[in-house]
Amino acid sequence: MEWVTTRLRLDALRESDADVLFQYRADPSVARYQGWCPATREDALDFIRSQRDASIDTRDSWFQRAIRLSSDNALIGDLGVHVPAHPEDSYEFGITVAPSHQGKGLAREAVQALFDVLFGSLGAHRVHASIDPRNLASAALLRSLGMRQEAHFRESLKVRGEWVDDVIFALLAREWPAANMHG
Numbered sequence: 001m002e003w004v005t006t007r008l009r010l011d012a013l014r015e016s017d018a019d020v021l022f023q024y025r026a027d028p029s030v031a032r033y034q035g036w037c038p039a040t041r042e043d044a045l046d047f048i049r050s051q052r053d054a055s056i057d058t059r060d061s062w063f064q065r066a067i068r069l070s071s072d073n074a075l076i077g078d079l080g081v082h083v084p085a086h087p088e089d090s091y092e093f094g095i096t097v098a099p100s101h102q103g104k105g106l107a108r109e110a111v112q113a114l115f116d117v118l119f120g121s122l123g124a125h126r127v128h129a130s131i132d133p134r135n136l137a138s139a140a141l142l143r144s145l146g147m148r149q150e151a152h153f154r155e156s157l158k159v160r161g162e163w164v165d166d167v168i169f170a171l172l173a174r175e176w177p178a179a180n181m182h183g
């Protein structure tokens, strides 16, 4: 399954992506607020291999897509969506863009494609994202997509030995066409 936007192609991660994936995922500025950070290139490869049989139709699972520039197919990030156990439940997503490609509206473009699929063919009712409130770039991205902050849980997660806050942003299907028109 491949999703295409003006500048991007979203498709499956390949084993040949391991070096680039490791490079940007292990970058401290990228890993700072993420739950998962590869310690080695092998970790990146294992992550890619763990997605070999992944499908967006598999309930209660994470489905990961590579984000590539359509101009030269270069891997510039990745995007994961959690498909809920029950079709009526909320879909969760997370996105990562390599530092050299941030700030160009590419993350927004990738998530717009994801929302078109989730709210379109998959018939999702609600989509949410969970972020560390100190992750300002992430909060700005989610707001720019029309998402609304719905909750702020204090020190509800322990990440690498540190208690951190968890902020939830969400969007409903009926809000997406309107939010999308401003994009």
Ligand SMILES: CC(C)(COP(=O)(O)OP(=O)(O)OC[C@H]1O[C@@H](n2cnc3c(N)ncnc32)[C@H](O)[C@@H]1OP(=O)(O)O)[C@@H](O)C(=O)NCCC(=O)NCCS
Binding pocket: 029, 030, 031, 033, 034, 093, 094, 095, 096, 097, 098, 101, 102, 103, 104, 105, 106, 107, 108, 109, 129, 130, 131, 135, 136, 137, 138, 140, 141, 142, 144
């Ligand atoms: C979060 C992340 C994907 C954003 O990527 P990006 O390429 O900078 O996002 P875009 O260029 O598409 O920008 C989207 C919006 O966010 C804003 N934005 C992006 N970075 C920002 C920053 N550091 N400060 C303020 N606003 C920022 C942009 O201005 C834009 O808003 P606009 O449409 O109103 O102009 C990127 O910073 C990243 O990969 N961070 C590390 C991984 C991570 O923490 N992911 C968790 C996400 S759920």
